[in-house]
Amino acid sequence: MTDLDLTADLDTTLFVEAGAGTGKTKSLVDRIVALVRAGHRMRGIAAITFTEAAASELRDRIGKALAESGYTAAAHDLDEAAISTLHGFAQRILADHPFEAGLPPRVDVLDEIQSTLAFEERWTGFLDGLFHDAANAQVLLRATALNLNFDDQLRQIALIFNDHWDRLPDARIDAPALSLIDVGDVAAYLAKAITMRHHCLADGDKLAAHLDGLAGLPERLLDAADELEVLHVLQSVENFKCSYGKAQNYPGCDVTEIRGALDDADTARTELLTRVRAEILDHLLVAVRAFVLDAADQRKRAGRLEFHDLLVRARDLVRDNAEVRAALARRYSHLLIDEFQDTDPLQIELANAIAGDVPGKLFYVGDGKQSIYRFRRADIELFQEVRDAITEANVRTLSDNYRSVPGIVTWVNQVFTDLLTEPEYQPLGATRTAVKRSAAPVVLVGHEWPKGVNIAAIRDVEADEIADAIGRLQTEHALALKDIAILMPTRTSLPQLELALDNAEVPFRVASASLVWATQEVRDLLSVLRVIDDPTDQLSLVAALRSPAVACSDVDLLTYRQAGGRWHLHAPVPNALAPEHPVVSGMAVLRGLHDDRWWAGISGMVDRVLRELHFFELAVAHNRPRDRWRRLRWVLDQARAFEADGTSSLRQFLA
Numbered sequence: 001m002t003d004l005d006l007t008a009d010l011d012t013t014l015f016v017e018a019g020a021g022t023g024k025t026k027s028l029v030d031r032i033v034a035l036v037r038a039g040h041r042m043r044g045i046a047a048i049t050f051t052e053a054a055a056s057e058l059r060d061r062i063g064k065a066l067a068e069s070g071y072t073a074a075a076h077d078l079d080e081a082a083i084s085t086l087h088g089f090a091q092r093i094l095a096d097h098p099f100e101a102g103l104p105p106r107v108d109v110l111d112e113i114q115s116t117l118a119f120e121e122r123w124t125g126f127l128d129g130l131f132h133d134a135a136n137a138q139v140l141l142r143a144t145a146l147n148l149n150f151d152d153q154l155r156q157i158a159l160i161f162n163d164h165w166d167r168l169p170d171a172r173i174d175a176p177a178l179s180l181i182d183v184g185d186v187a188a189y190l191a192k193a194i195t196m197r198h199h200c201l202a203d204g205d206k207l208a209a210h211l212d213g214l215a216g217l218p219e220r221l222l223d224a225a226d227e228l229e230v231l232h233v234l235q236s237v238e239n240f241k242c243s244y245g246k247a248q249n250y251p252g253c254d255v256t257e258i259r260g261a262l263d264d265a266d267t268a269r270t271e272l273l274t275r276v277r278a279e280i281l282d283h284l285l286v287a288v289r290a291f292v293l294d295a296a297d298q299r300k301r302a303g304r305l306e307f308h309d310l311l312v313r314a315r316d317l318v319r320d321n322a323e324v325r326a327a328l329a330r331r332y333s334h335l336l337i338d339e340f341q342d343t344d345p346l347q348i349e350l351a352n353a354i355a356g357d358v359p360g361k362l363f364y365v366g367d368g369k370q371s372i373y374r375f376r377r378a379d380i381e382l383f384q385e386v387r388d389a390i391t392e393a394n395v396r397t398l399s400d401n402y403r404s405v406p407g408i409v410t411w412v413n414q415v416f417t418d419l420l421t422e423p424e425y426q427p428l429g430a431t432r433t434a435v436k437r438s439a440a441p442v443v444l445v446g447h448e449w450p451k452g453v454n455i456a457a458i459r460d461v462e463a464d465e466i467a468d469a470i471g472r473l474q475t476e477h478a479l480a481l482k483d484i485a486i487l488m489p490t491r492t493s494l495p496q497l498e499l500a501l502d503n504a505e506v507p508f509r510v511a512s513a514s515l516v517w518a519t520q521e522v523r524d525l526l527s528v529l530r531v532i533d534d535p536t537d538q539l540s541l542v543a544a545l546r547s548p549a550v551a552c553s554d555v556d557l558l559t560y561r562q563a564g565g566r567w568h569l570h571a572p573v574p575n576a577l578a579p580e581h582p583v584v585s586g587m588a589v590l591r592g593l594h595d596d597r598w599w600a601g602i603s604g605m606v607d608r609v610l611r612e613l614h615f616f617e618l619a620v621a622h623n624r625p626r627d628r629w630r631r632l633r634w635v636l637d638q639a640r641a642f643e644a645d646g647t648s649s650l651r652q653f654l655a
Helices: 002-008 026-037 052-068 072-078 086-096 112-132 134-145 151-163 167-168 185-195 206-216 217-222 229-237 255-302 307-320 322-331 346-357 380-389 406-419 456-477 493-505 521-534 538-546 554-562 582-595 601-613 613-619 625-644 650-654
Strands: 013-020 045-049 083-086 336-337 362-366 394-396
Touching: 002 026, 013 026, 013 582, 026 045, 026 052, 026 336, 026 362, 026 582, 045 052, 045 086, 052 072, 052 083, 083 086, 086 307, 086 346, 112 134, 112 151, 112 625, 134 229, 134 255, 151 255, 151 394, 167 255, 185 206, 185 217, 185 255, 217 229, 229 255, 229 362, 255 307, 307 322, 307 346, 322 346, 336 346, 346 456, 406 493, 456 493, 493 601, 521 538, 521 554, 521 582, 521 601, 521 613, 521 625, 521 650, 538 554, 538 582, 582 601, 601 613, 601 650, 625 650
Parallel strands: 013 362, 013 394, 045 083, 045 336, 336 362
Antiparallel strands: none
């Protein structure tokens, strides 16, 4: 199909299936330029994509395309258009109609860190209330008798409930009254088996030994003081069953009858414990559901919404309020949805409510084969349903790949035709010219190492080989560094890789936030902060002293220890050492910071450590100091975010 197909028919709702590298974003940009050409204003256009980065790139490309097409006024009005993520679009709707949505005039959106901290605080309060509520006493006592360590599992369930709280009101979670615990059948089956023990005439019979171990158990069950003791007894025996016992050792009875009685006892015990555990879980799930729904209501009343709250509250508003729905329908003449394969069902409800049945008002772009966010409620079946609901004549397919060379496209077509059957794989067409290279397209760096080789030495060699390979790519193939990415399964080898790249004078940037925490300068900062928070943390104290920020050598540490010094900020100074000794003076600086920790606040303490221990100045001694500054400032920003959410404990920040 041609670009004209997507830009000429503006009065038709289109569903565009665009394979990887086929220009789906370009098709969306071209559609918007065509809408402006047809006289539509930017403020009436909403373009929704999946991530903040994609929204930012989309905005830039639309602005550039409008300017190049001569639509300067529309380019200047770009800020009036709703070019954002789905959450950003929902937030815009709520900000325009807070009263109708039942929200306060000002609404704050909690980021991931703030949401996590708020949840942890609520969860602690929930557990306290759970254990102090008399209505839950019997449930919790039964759980304790069964050694159920439900705290972590229950927390995980609460997190899942929180991510899908809008579905909880319709979920069938009931907590019937706790049933009586009747162990009559268990005791009877056990007694039957035990009474046949005397038929065994052989010493060392394993079945007889097993029965001896169960002796007295029926009486303990029937004479137990209460049901909690019964549960404890049932839980204490791993298994009633026994497959041992030779028939010739039991001349007076059928050994299979003994085994059968034990099997029946174990089955009755398992069924009883399963029922009791299920009842405990049902009661706790009811409590967790109430906890999650109450928290959602509290966030609504306070105007402090999480990302999922934005979608639910906007959906409810548009669905339930006809006036708001009509206002939005007038406001937005066109809605263009990118990355539709990763859409949340709430997005469909929002878009359909605003667009109504007006032809051409909706424009979908997506690729079912690239759906990877099912854990975020993306549903490929929903993608297919929307596609099927649109007339086949209004479904367009982009299949010409502009990104990859023919060899890659051919291989992908051959492999994925068999692998991807739902939805059916659409082969891609190659448009790029093949590039002739002398070197192999894939190079395996490194080799097998014999057992016993130190892993640190292996990482050093691997890091050096990676740095060397990058150098060859630059010199032999004139590749730009921005075309090279290093993917790591874990951050364990990052320090060695950083050092190797620095030594090879290869500039780089650590992209992942999790990797930022593993960089040397950030680890040094965290060591200092940990010992400021806890003066007894010996490991962090030694790490802080050895860091460039305090600059104690191993010789300094050794002389301090030999003089009788202890690794504690408040330890007395050894008589043999002067106050100017590097370790003594360094510990004095850290001790002063520790004494001031309550007054400085989290961000204040982080800022003070960065300044007083000269972290920024020390970065100049390394390659790419700006990258180190950026990472240190990022940690400071994280501290400010924690503080803004009401967290005042340095220990919580470091956890």
